[in-house]
Amino acid sequence: MSTPKDLLTIESLSDTDIRSILKGAAEMKQVFCSGKTHPALAGKSVLTLFYEPSTRTRSSFELAARRLQADVTTFTVATSSVVKGECVHDTIDTLMSMHMDYIIVRHKNSGIPAVIGRHAKASVINAGDGAHAHPSQAFLDAFTLQEKYGELTGKRVVIIGDILHSRVARSTSTILKRLGAAVAYMGPGPLVPQEKHTGIPRFTNWDAVFEWKPDVIYLLRVQNERMDTPFFPSADYHNAFGVTEERLKRIDDLDLSIMHPGPVNRGVELCDNAMEYRNSLICNQVENGVAARMSILSYLTPRTQNND
Amino acid sequence: MTSTYIRNATWAPTGEKFDIRLAPGHSQVVPEFGGITISDAEVSPAGQMNIPERARIIDAAGKLILPALFDMHAKVEIEGRSKRESVTRTGQAAVQGGVWGMLVQPTAGFMFDNSAALDSFREAVGQRSAAEMIPAGCISQGMKGDQQAPYNTLAARGISILSDAGERPGNLLMMHRAMKYVAELGMTMAIRGDVPSITANTCMHPGTTSYKLGLHGTPACAEEIGLEIIVRLAQDAGCKLHVQTVSTAEGVEIIRRAKAAGCKVTAEVALHHLLFTHENVGDYDTNYKTLPPLRDKTDTEALLAGVKDGTIDCIVSDHTPCTPFAKKQDFPSAPQGMCLLDYFLPTIYTYLVKPGKLSWGELVQACCVNPCTIAYPDVIDAEEPEGMPLLLFDPQAASVVTEETLPCGTLNTPLLGHTLCGGVTLPLQ
Numbered sequence: 106m107s108t109p110k111d112l113l114t115i116e117s118l119s120d121t122d123i124r125s126i127l128k129g130a131a132e133m134k135q136v137f138c139s140g141k142t143h144p145a146l147a148g149k150s151v152l153t154l155f156y157e158p159s160t161r162t163r164s165s166f167e168l169a170a171r172r173l174q175a176d177v178t179t180f181t182v183a184t185s186s187v188v189k190g191e192c193v194h195d196t197i198d199t200l201m202s203m204h205m206d207y208i209i210v211r212h213k214n215s216g217i218p219a220v221i222g223r224h225a226k227a228s229v230i231n232a233g234d235g236a237h238a239h240p241s242q243a244f245l246d247a248f249t250l251q252e253k254y255g256e257l258t259g260k261r262v263v264i265i266g267d268i269l270h271s272r273v274a275r276s277t278s279t280i281l282k283r284l285g286a287a288v289a290y291m292g293p294g295p296l297v298p299q300e301k302h303t304g305i306p307r308f309t310n311w312d313a314v315f316e317w318k319p320d321v322i323y324l325l326r327v328q329n330e331r332m333d334t335p336f337f338p339s340a341d342y343h344n345a346f347g348v349t350e351e352r353l354k355r356i357d358d359l360d361l362s363i364m365h366p367g368p369v370n371r372g373v374e375l376c377d378n379a380m381e382y383r384n385s386l387i388c389n390q391v392e393n394g395v396a397a398r399m400s401i402l403s404y405l406t407p408r409t410q411n412n413d
Numbered sequence: 414m415t416s417t418y419i420r421n422a423t424w425a426p427t428g429e430k431f432d433i434r435l436a437p438g439h440s441q442v443v444p445e446f447g448g449i450t451i452s453d454a455e456v457s458p459a460g461q462m463n464i465p466e467r468a469r470i471i472d473a474a475g476k477l478i479l480p481a482l483f484d485m486h487a488k489v490e491i492e493g494r495s496k497r498e499s500v501t502r503t504g505q506a507a508v509q510g511g512v513w514g515m516l517v518q519p520t521a522g523f524m525f526d527n528s529a530a531l532d533s534f535r536e537a538v539g540q541r542s543a544a545e546m547i548p549a550g551c552i553s554q555g556m557k558g559d560q561q562a563p564y565n566t567l568a569a570r571g572i573s574i575l576s577d578a579g580e581r582p583g584n585l586l587m588m589h590r591a592m593k594y595v596a597e598l599g600m601t602m603a604i605r606g607d608v609p610s611i612t613a614n615t616c617m618h619p620g621t622t623s624y625k626l627g628l629h630g631t632p633a634c635a636e637e638i639g640l641e642i643i644v645r646l647a648q649d650a651g652c653k654l655h656v657q658t659v660s661t662a663e664g665v666e667i668i669r670r671a672k673a674a675g676c677k678v679t680a681e682v683a684l685h686h687l688l689f690t691h692e693n694v695g696d697y698d699t700n701y702k703t704l705p706p707l708r709d710k711t712d713t714e715a716l717l718a719g720v721k722d723g724t725i726d727c728i729v730s731d732h733t734p735c736t737p738f739a740k741k742q743d744f745p746s747a748p749q750g751m752c753l754l755d756y757f758l759p760t761i762y763t764y765l766v767k768p769g770k771l772s773w774g775e776l777v778q779a780c781c782v783n784p785c786t787i788a789y790p791d792v793i794d795a796e797e798p799e800g801m802p803l804l805l806f807d808p809q810a811a812s813v814v815t816e817e818t819l820p821c822g823t824l825n826t827p828l829l830g831h832t833l834c835g836g837v838t839l840p841l842q
Contacts, residue, residue, distance in 0.1 A: 193742065194741065214743045214744075214745045214746060215626055215628050215743070215744065215745060216628075216697040216743040216745070217743045219696065219697055219743075220697075220741070220742070234627070235627050235628075235745070236627030236629075237626055237627030272627055275624075275625070275627060298619075301621075302619070302620050302621050302623075302624045303621075303624050304621075333613075333614065
């Protein structure tokens with residue numbers, strides 16, 4: 106049985122897919138850290154199609170593809186060209202004519218990668234769509250936690266911040282639950298969906314978080330760019346929901362880990378000292394991002410080969 | 414021309430069996446309060462009519478006779494097609510679905526805010542449409558929500574219902590004044606409940622599915638608050654109000670209370686709000702993107718209960734043709750709208766009547782009698798009114814919905830591939 110063509114969501118993967126990609130990430134990390142390349146994508150072409158600004162995800166994917174010996178093309182979509190009524194299908198037809206094998210796409214609208222995936226023979230990898238999914242982030246998060254803790258069964262992860270707009274929260278909570286971990290959400294009331302909709306415990310203050318006895322504090326970036334009308338009084342955020350010096354001390358005492366998908370708003374989600382905290386996994390996440398993406402790219406099966 | 418005889422017809426609302434003689438060229442039914450009478454026809458109990466041997470006879474054994482349906486809410490314009498073709502195809506779709514007439518909502522191409530637009534539309538309908546099409550006049554000029562349309566001019570052209578086709582009532586002061594104005598003309602305002610500042614940039618009902626898909630939810634309370642506002646404004650203005658496409662359980666309650674308080678309010682529900690929920694959106698299926706969005710199962714049940722107890726007066730198609738390309742876009746970008754008109758009666762029969770959720774009597778009330786009473790306010794008092802034609806319905810027939818069986822030619826329907834029960838014969842001549 107061949108592996109999936111696309112990576113659109115964590116939900117679309119089988120347990121075997123998830124385990125295999127995580128196992129592959131460990132192998133790829135050795136290749137990556139030793140400075141070597143792996144021929145998994147030799148002769149293949151990879152396109153990054155980012156309709157939204159991104160620094161780390163895009164460069165992480167491009168680095169991963171090059172380490173797998175693929176040709177990498179960057180398709181720059183100027184914000185000004187993304188006009189209303191723009192036909193994604195036509196863009197994809199153009200790209201297909203260039204015989205791309207992998208398309209890595211990010212878009213502000215939920216569901217765009219699925220539209221492209223249905224239309225394209227190439228493997229489509231969702232690098233973040235709206236508030237829907239960010240599966241490669243989920244893999245690098247799960248891989249980072251496995252490195253730290255081994256098996257994740259019974260581990261407790263609280264994701265804190267703007268859950269409503271967060272594709273990271275959705276994908277990372279899904280993969281962690283699939284791997285046996287417990288997940289909770291905490292954030293300002295309007296930014297945390299109801300538990301009856303998410304199936305995930307919902308908190309709105311730190312006391313409740315500490316009471317829940319988490320192992321990992323996962324902070325999300327406050328996405329001001331997605332908030333047309335304010336969701337909360339922004340002056341309150343750090344004191345009410347951020348990791349303050351005081352909370353950092355408590356986190357340290359309890360020996361909890363801190364994670365963040367980046368980029369960090371210093372002084373909002375995290376106080377300065379938290380960046381250098383001994384149990385911060387933030388830099389591990391970035392490093393593991395390349396390994397996880399190498400594993401994802403080498404796992405998928407594009408349908409373009411049949412046409413060769 | 415000779416008379417047509419229908420033998421052994423079962424009158425759907427009551428189950429009584431009749432023989433019917435239709436006068437040449439006529440098969441009209443007159444809606445009345447509390448009942449239905451057939452005009453231009455002679456009726457006697459089955460087997461008792463003296464039917465000439467060489468007469469034109471329709472054997473209706475095992476089939477049902479009922480008044481053809483009237484749809485209070487449909488859009489005719491089909492993007493990318495000429496106005497004439499839009500009218501022709503929508504008329505064919507309506508008749509195939511058992512609908513003989515419809516109230517046509519204004520759209521960009523059919524902007525009913527001036528007499529010229531009404532004249533050219535009526536001309537196209539007269540030449541091209543198999544179904545009766547009554548235009549709803551615009552509430553505001555160009556449906557922009559800031560200036561009143563010329564109501565006297567529209568009234569003089571026979572317009573009795575005003576609608577901005579589900580556009581949000583933005584300027585409430587303009588709306589209040591418009592209501593006071595048209596109250597004097599006896600016109601009805603058809604409006605949907607909404608609070609635009611709450612529902613901007615949303616695309617589906619908030620719940621498990623919207624969370625999973627990362628889509629912004631349209632809270633039910635926005636529709637309900639908007640509904641309270643328009644009910645209060647209409648009450649204050651003394652204006653007749655027809656609430657369009659109620660979609661929430663609390664919305665039904667608001668209308669129930671308003672009616673009990675004596676407000677001149679009627680209401681409609683779109684068929685898709687009785688059949689589907691937000692969970693049908695599944696994995697971004699844009700055919701289930703509607704305005705207002707598909708709600709929860711509890712809402713669906715409350716809406717159906719509202720139809721059965723008369724709180725909701727009409728079941729409508731809210732027929733909104735969209736091009737295949739438009740619906741192939743991602744969910745937030747795709748337009749709202751669904752097409753059930755081509756199979757309107759078979760869909761209602763298959764999913765509501767056959768499973769026993771809705772009786773034939775309730776169907777005739779909500780799809781024939783009430784809509785005509787609202788759309789033709791003059792009919793009630795007129796001495797010799799025109800009525801609805803009859804249709805013959807074969808509950809044993811079944812058809813599979815394919816692209817070829819959709820006269821409207823737009824494919825934004827979740828019915829494709831489904832087998833529907835019931836065959837419609839309309840007109841009966």
